[in-house]
Amino acid sequence: MATSTATHPSYSQVPDPLGRFGDYGGRYVPETLSAALDELEQAYTEAAADPAFQRELDDLLCRFVGRETPLLFADRLTAHAGGARIYFKREDLNHTGAHKINNTLGQGLLALRMGKRRIIAETGAGQHGVATATACARFGLECVVYMGSEDVRRQAPNVRNMRLMGAEVRPVESGSRTLRDAINDAMRDWMGSVETSHYIIGSVVGPHPFPKIVRDFQSVIGRETVAQCERDLGRMPDVVVACVGGGSNAAGMFYPFADVEGVRLVGVEAGGRSAQPGSHAASLSHGQPGVLHGSLSYVLQNPDGQTSDVHSVSAGLDYPGVGPEHAYWHDAGRVDYTSVTDAEALDAFDLVARKEGILPALETSHALAWTIREAAKMPPEAAVVVCLSGRGDKDAAEIARLRGFSEDMTHG
Amino acid sequence: MADTAVDTPIMKLTAALTARREAGDVVVAPFLTAGDPDMDFTFHALEAAQQAGATLCELGVPYSDPIADGPVIQASYTRALNAGGTLEGMFGLARRAAEQLTMPLVAMTSYSIIFRRGLDRFVGEAAAAGLTGLIVPDLPIEESALLAKACQQAGIALVRLVTPTTPPERAARIAAESTGFLYCVSVAGVTGERVSLPQQLKDRVRWLKEQTDVPILVGFGISRPEQVREVGDVADGVIVGSALVRHLEATSGDQRQTALEAISRHVGELVAAGRAG
Numbered sequence: 001m002a003t004s005t006a007t008h009p010s011y012s013q014v015p016d017p018l019g020r021f022g023d024y025g026g027r028y029v030p031e032t033l034s035a036a037l038d039e040l041e042q043a044y045t046e047a048a049a050d051p052a053f054q055r056e057l058d059d060l061l062c063r064f065v066g067r068e069t070p071l072l073f074a075d076r077l078t079a080h081a082g083g084a085r086i087y088f089k090r091e092d093l094n095h096t097g098a099h100k101i102n103n104t105l106g107q108g109l110l111a112l113r114m115g116k117r118r119i120i121a122e123t124g125a126g127q128h129g130v131a132t133a134t135a136c137a138r139f140g141l142e143c144v145v146y147m148g149s150e151d152v153r154r155q156a157p158n159v160r161n162m163r164l165m166g167a168e169v170r171p172v173e174s175g176s177r178t179l180r181d182a183i184n185d186a187m188r189d190w191m192g193s194v195e196t197s198h199y200i201i202g203s204v205v206g207p208h209p210f211p212k213i214v215r216d217f218q219s220v221i222g223r224e225t226v227a228q229c230e231r232d233l234g235r236m237p238d239v240v241v242a243c244v245g246g247g248s249n250a251a252g253m254f255y256p257f258a259d260v261e262g263v264r265l266v267g268v269e270a271g272g273r274s275a276q277p278g279s280h281a282a283s284l285s286h287g288q289p290g291v292l293h294g295s296l297s298y299v300l301q302n303p304d305g306q307t308s309d310v311h312s313v314s315a316g317l318d319y320p321g322v323g324p325e326h327a328y329w330h331d332a333g334r335v336d337y338t339s340v341t342d343a344e345a346l347d348a349f350d351l352v353a354r355k356e357g358i359l360p361a362l363e364t365s366h367a368l369a370w371t372i373r374e375a376a377k378m379p380p381e382a383a384v385v386v387c388l389s390g391r392g393d394k395d396a397a398e399i400a401r402l403r404g405f406s407e408d409m410t411h412g
Numbered sequence: 413m414a415d416t417a418v419d420t421p422i423m424k425l426t427a428a429l430t431a432r433r434e435a436g437d438v439v440v441a442p443f444l445t446a447g448d449p450d451m452d453f454t455f456h457a458l459e460a461a462q463q464a465g466a467t468l469c470e471l472g473v474p475y476s477d478p479i480a481d482g483p484v485i486q487a488s489y490t491r492a493l494n495a496g497g498t499l500e501g502m503f504g505l506a507r508r509a510a511e512q513l514t515m516p517l518v519a520m521t522s523y524s525i526i527f528r529r530g531l532d533r534f535v536g537e538a539a540a541a542g543l544t545g546l547i548v549p550d551l552p553i554e555e556s557a558l559l560a561k562a563c564q565q566a567g568i569a570l571v572r573l574v575t576p577t578t579p580p581e582r583a584a585r586i587a588a589e590s591t592g593f594l595y596c597v598s599v600a601g602v603t604g605e606r607v608s609l610p611q612q613l614k615d616r617v618r619w620l621k622e623q624t625d626v627p628i629l630v631g632f633g634i635s636r637p638e639q640v641r642e643v644g645d646v647a648d649g650v651i652v653g654s655a656l657v658r659h660l661e662a663t664s665g666d667q668r669q670t671a672l673e674a675i676s677r678h679v680g681e682l683v684a685a686g687r688a689g
Contacts, residue, residue: 018554026555027552027554027555028523028524028550028551028552028555029479029550029552030479030480030549030550030573030575031549031552031572031573031574031575031577031578031586031597032480032575032576032577032597032600032601033577034552034577034578034582035577035578035579035582036577174486174490175476175477175490180477184477184478184479187479188479188481188482188602191479191480191600191601191602192600192601192602194577194600195577195600289527290524290527290528291522291523291524291527291528291550292477292524293477293479294479294550296527301524301528303528304498304499304525304528304529305475305499305522305524305525305526305527305528305529306475306476306493306525307476307477307524
């Protein structure tokens, strides 16, 4: 950091009361939703100040989710990369296999406080859908999940799991039939059901107060990591890495580090097949400021403001926008955003599977690919923490297909 | 009133609304998607709507992610974009309509499109194309100060929306800030036809009339003559969207003329239902 502690701005004092992260964020939604967003903001403010709410959430995170998640030294991967020590923050060990449950339990409790018994969600990779279905089953709430039909195909195990827990999965056939279209349809549902339904958005995107609420619920990742680094490493890490689609695991991991000097934060976007428009989903790397799904942030769109088609091998990163707090961190220079390609992510998946005995999610594999490449350039005393945001069981069949394996073959 | 000198675009809109109300008729404001299936067709559809007695038309600017719209208008936007519709083309259509028709046009557009173009540039181009106002359904009042200023300077209306979920205090503020007219959304939900309108709608419109001097037009869910009469008892007029856009679903080849006739007939029925006496 070029600036000193005395003069650099505090990166954690966002958003402002109108939901602004610097220039970004805000609330660009139809008037029909304004009252519900005000109600949600008030309910969240009251809950955040209520020790009983936090106790209930903490208890669920401990006994139901299995927190805290470990910080694991990845010794064989470190030896392979040949540089900095690599640590995994094991969000893949959470109940339902990813960080998404941290948010859905929090928002599920909020829905109960607001007396809303019907939950709407969107999902890309299906992890947020499963986490929402799980929270709804636990709390006895009705659950409807919108999912692009292309993602229904790519993430079949998660679709099955949602249905097994009693959720209704509604395939979305419009547009690109991916996460963006699922969000459109979830918002349309909410427009007509807003008085009785709560929309559990799955990332740090959407209108205020969603980016703040989701970040806060996901910040348990970063808070634990800070404490674990103090305990296990005796110091702060040099670099913290997370993948960024909408950006919820990254926001939760980065936020508690935002005001910690000397810790480099790196967000890794989906570089897809190439940097050509339509071939990637790297909004911060290749996009520009614009409004999508209720907030102002970086988006991928054409000069007329029409949202661009995007591509990523990972359904969870296949999104043409990014959370407004990431746009703020990007412009402020607090977080470095970069991207890796589909092929690099797939190679990282293979490597981590074989070296560490962990099948990482394809989303997470993007952060791992950057880490493996860049750790090699760092000295051995450096420490890099990767947010291992989810496990890759959901991706195993698709990767086997891409690799030309057939399901019934064995591989050694 | 109608032949009073018109200096700014919003005055043309206001003059048209006032003339119709002074005649005792219910204002009928059709919504048509710009460029579905192409800009030339839309021009002729606007022309047909004017001849059938529409007071003004809303020109829907196609957007890739219209979260306030139901399946009919969303599909229409997708057709227009797939046909190569651009903002440039929409402004061209508005210019042609301003030159050849007398009916004022207001553009219904997502804030995403306005922001990308740049607020001042978009508003300047809209005014230059003869558009008399903007309706921006995803721009709540808290975020609207800059656009409101740009519209005021350019002399075009910024039409606000109130919905059934808007609390009274907020509705009063929105009504007071709306220019041109106030768009009263009849139901919570997305655009689309509805069989029945909510009972409380009339009370809400009567209350809104006390909060503002601008005309109040009711939209969402309106498609039938009896609804025009019902709403016309309390409001100044109706906006008809999805039911008309349905006529755009089949427009290839010789279906074009059929679609234009359907639009003309449908608008004519609604206008007739709202005629004084």
